[in-house]
Amino acid sequence: MDADTLLDWYDVHAREMPWRVPPGEARRPDPYHVWLSEVMLQQTTVAAVRDYFVKFTSRWPTVDDLAAAEDADVMAAWAGLGYYARARNLLKCAREVAARGGFPDTEADLLDLPGIGPYTAAAVAAIAFDRPAVVLDGNVERVMARRHAIEEPLPDSKETLRTLAARHTPQHRPGDYAQAVMDLGATICTPKSPACGICPWMEECTGRLAGIAAELPRKRPKKAKPTRHGTVYFARRPDGAVLMETRPPKGLLGGMLALPTTDWSDAPAPAPPLTTEWRDVGEVRHTFTHFHLILDVAVAESFANPDRGMWVERHALDPDALPTLFRKAFKLGQSALGPI
């Protein structure tokens, strides 16, 4: 059977990860660890997640600890990892789970929780609770598309791929199987230049036999990214405090600590956040999911009371608590103004 071939491969080649219980061990992983890692891994690489996972579980060892955390502390700890709605939903979810006394152990109930969609519900059900849920992520889609030579492009082929994934999912060791397919996709059945020569499924892979494995899954072409412009303000008081603001709770970088900026478009620039002499010291470039951004960096030294935002004392200001865009701007502004 296909699944057993893959499980045999996984028993030997499973990658080590801080949230994972190696194959062969009888114990179940902590559902809190499984959930936290799966949320962090949404559209994010294992390498990027590893340190954040260790940081979160050290600081908040249980879901009850996380539920009791301050919003701003969690957002600051998540800073740099991206997709900040995940952090907002992480807290909502932790609080719901704490209130109900633990994680639900079925796919359907997990799906009701904030930030848990079809993939994460299936992954937690399978990995934490050993339920034979059908786990379908980008890896599984790619592996199935190649294994069965599905030439129809995504996302149209998604239901076909789901049906195929369900056909492969075993009743035995479904949690290990789910991680095995994803490991296969991450290490052998990679998006570019797949290592078909060492693949445990090479014999039965019709995509490889047809010589089109590397071209699959086909995808519809993506739209070009527009470039937006604006200005970011770095204002510093003589005592070192910096003018900051918390971004609106929804939307891009929602809920995150940030430097004040204009709108990002071709619209006329709104007034600066305080009345003073601004000096242009350069620009920062940053690319988001669906647009490029170029911000002029304006600096000033001032005592003035801001029209918006708040002065944050130097000792209370950690640039690592900012989204990457603002880390860049902060660094440029700080170096332009020089030491206090």
Add this chain to the structure above:
DNA sequence: GAACCGTGGTA
């Protein structure tokens, strides 16, 4: 279904 939502690594 499609738009929105980050980041860092890689070719």
Add this chain to the structure above:
DNA sequence: TTACCAAGGTT
């Protein structure tokens, strides 16, 4: 430098 890409969810 640019474009693509990764263990998706929400609206």
